[in-house]
Amino acid sequence: MIEKLGLQPLQASAPSTPKSKSAAEVSEQFGQFLTDAMNKLKEQQVEVDKLNNQFAKGETSDVHQIMIASEKASLGLELTVQVRNKVVEAYQEIMRTQV
Numbered sequence: 001m002i003e004k005l006g007l008q009p010l011q012a013s014a015p016s017t018p019k020s021k022s023a024a025e026v027s028e029q030f031g032q033f034l035t036d037a038m039n040k041l042k043e044q045q046v047e048v049d050k051l052n053n054q055f056a057k058g059e060t061s062d063v064h065q066i067m068i069a070s071e072k073a074s075l076g077l078e079l080t081v082q083v084r085n086k087v088v089e090a091y092q093e094i095m096r097t098q099v
Contacts, residue, residue, distance in 0.1 A: 041080055044073040 056061045
């Protein structure tokens with residue numbers, strides 16, 4: 001079942017030494033992660049719009065799929081807003097820190 005989800009089971013391995021990355025590399029990876037997440041969120045919104053239009057035109061009658069897609073997009077947007085709020089809060093806390 002795990003394989004169907006695209007996940008790999010955990011395997012015991014010898015502890016590896018962590019590779020140190022520069023701040024630029026970490027920043028670039030984080031930026032890419034955020035870009036990918038925003039693109040996925042946009043794709044979800046487009047899918048919901050497409051399903052809503054199909055439903056309005058009478059091309060589909062599967063309300064369950066529309067509701068599931070709508071909830072996924074809604075939760076994704078809510079998560080994005082919460083992450084943004086936490087990032088802004090962390091930035092403000094750093095700016096308040098006295099050196």
